[in-house]
Amino acid sequence: LNHGTVRGLRHERLAALVAEVGETCNFTTLDGAGVLYLDRVEAPWPWRLTLDVGAHVPLHCTASGKLFLAFMDEPRREAMFRTLNLQAITPHSITSADALRQACAAIREQGYASDREEFVIGLVAIAVPVRDKQGEVRAALAVHGPTGRLPLEQALLRLPALREAAERMTPLL
Numbered sequence: 001l002n003h004g005t006v007r008g009l010r011h012e013r014l015a016a017l018v019a020e021v022g023e024t025c026n027f028t029t030l031d032g033a034g035v036l037y038l039d040r041v042e043a044p045w046p047w048r049l050t051l052d053v054g055a056h057v058p059l060h061c062t063a064s065g066k067l068f069l070a071f072m073d074e075p076r077r078e079a080m081f082r083t084l085n086l087q088a089i090t091p092h093s094i095t096s097a098d099a100l101r102q103a104c105a106a107i108r109e110q111g112y113a114s115d116r117e118e119f120v121i122g123l124v125a126i127a128v129p130v131r132d133k134q135g136e137v138r139a140a141l142a143v144h145g146p147t148g149r150l151p152l153e154q155a156l157l158r159l160p161a162l163r164e165a166a167e168r169m170t171p172l173l
Contacts (some may be wrong), residue, residue, distance in 0.1 A: 023145040030068040061093040061118035063127035063142040070107035097106040
């Protein structure tokens with residue numbers, strides 16, 4: 001997903017999304033038992049979380065990671081649950097497979113995932129799936145920001161823009 005001429009086109013669309021929503025946005029994919037950052041565009045705020053392209057983050061406590069888990073087929077998801085280290089990164093991290101199963105069911109139903117200070121205290125995120133032409137979830141598009149500037153309720157108002165951007169990413173996978 002991160003090679004070829006379409007990478008520049010995806011980056012332009014990601015930059016346009018950041019201009020629209022006013023916060024940092026990420027384009028990620030599943031990589032083994034983690035989330036791989038393929039691209040990101042930073043918002044011009046002085047307080048922000050820095051994760052470089054190529055960085056990996058856990059599945060169980062990030063919006064993109066939980067999204068990937070939720071949209072896996074059930075046998076693959078259950079196999080992943082058996083191997084994941086559900087350690088508490090923050091006091092809000094999901095640390096039980098049953099709670100993660102419930103979160104995945106809710107994500108499938110609502111079509112987006114959230115991180116409620118589960119990876120970094122003071123940071124929230126929401127993520128939506130980017131599907132290929134066959135409808136398979138191949139990537140995620142996420143927005144995140146500090147709770148003082150972007151409470152979760154405000155982040156959720158950005159869902160329509162995220163979903164529209166995700167649809168525009170489909171031809172670029």
